[in-house]
Amino acid sequence: MILKVLGSAAGGGFPQANCNCRNCAGVRAGEPGLEPRTQSSLAVSRDGESWVLLNASPDLRPQIAATPALAPRPGAGVRTSPIAAVVLTNGDVDHVAGLLSLREGFRFTLYASARVLAALAANRIFDVLAPGLVPRVPLPLGQAVEIVGGLELEAYPVPGKVALYLERAGPQLGTREGDTIGLLLREPATGAAFHYVPGCAEIDAALAGRLRGAPLVLFDGTLYTDEELIAQGLSDKTGARMGHLSMAGPRGSMAAFADLGVRRRIFVHINNSNPVLRAGSAERAEVERAGWEIASDGMEIRL
Ligand code: MLT
Ligand code: MN
Numbered sequence: 001m002i003l004k005v006l007g008s009a010a011g012g013g014f015p016q017a018n019c020n021c022r023n024c025a026g027v028r029a030g031e032p033g034l035e036p037r038t039q040s041s042l043a044v045s046r047d048g049e050s051w052v053l054l055n056a057s058p059d060l061r062p063q064i065a066a067t068p069a070l071a072p073r074p075g076a077g078v079r080t081s082p083i084a085a086v087v088l089t090n091g092d093v094d095h096v097a098g099l100l101s102l103r104e105g106f107r108f109t110l111y112a113s114a115r116v117l118a119a120l121a122a123n124r125i126f127d128v129l130a131p132g133l134v135p136r137v138p139l140p141l142g143q144a145v146e147i148v149g150g151l152e153l154e155a156y157p158v159p160g161k162v163a164l165y166l167e168r169a170g171p172q173l174g175t176r177e178g179d180t181i182g183l184l185l186r187e188p189a190t191g192a193a194f195h196y197v198p199g200c201a202e203i204d205a206a207l208a209g210r211l212r213g214a215p216l217v218l219f220d221g222t223l224y225t226d227e228e229l230i231a232q233g234l235s236d237k238t239g240a241r242m243g244h245l246s247m248a249g250p251r252g253s254m255a256a257f258a259d260l261g262v263r264r265r266i267f268v269h270i271n272n273s274n275p276v277l278r279a280g281s282a283e284r285a286e287v288e289r290a291g292w293e294i295a296s297d298g299m300e301i302r303l
């Protein structure tokens, strides 16, 4: 199984268009230790031929352009793509807007929870994905299914919340019905497997049980501390209010993973405010000491 990190940043990317925080200003100025990053997405393939995208970011077109494996194969026809499926882990803009860049007419299968598919169905702009070409398949929660591309996928609910644009009806924090899901992907022939959880509000007992002993987990690395956006004057929201568990602190993800025995741990969906983006920072040293890696755009993993 081959994994390619297409984008390692959270919504907004790095640098974010309207952001003058220390990191964003620094990366624009070419400060050493800071690399630009596109928005959250991973591509996975069993054979390197047929690819499944885990989330479709607003940066999908340049991500495809930067990834030769996702380009049409010579001689494969005039309207063709190795992208066979897209799986969504929630309905947030940074994970669904790229679907609009896949509208030019080729066949792929769209998988998501029933709740996220309902959010897409309520938004007519996604009708540009013709139903005859792009079937939308609801994922059962807690049950492995075979998806196109020859991979096995188990989606499971994780503590999260509805998409930001659905918050008019109230933030609905802590929902566990599939507004936010984690994914366990497995290659049946080899048993190679990994978890992808780019958004998660809390590691509860159920999630800890699932992740225990896993060979590889790519996990929500949005914020280092819960109050970081407030402290930097960027927003009045805590991480908890955004549905993102922070890395640091006694209730953070590093602490929650400490005893789970997960062999390889990689932070993804990293917000531009996060000090771990800066190589050489104390916070980067701290996550590395705790056994974590920071994903970068273009990172490839073979299982
Ligand atoms: C998030 O991860 O909190 C979302 O990407 C927020 C957003 O849609 O801007
Ligand atoms: Mn996001």
Ligand code: ZN
Residues within 6 Å of the ligand: 016, 019, 020, 021, 022, 023, 024, 025, 272, 273
């Ligand atoms: Zn910023």
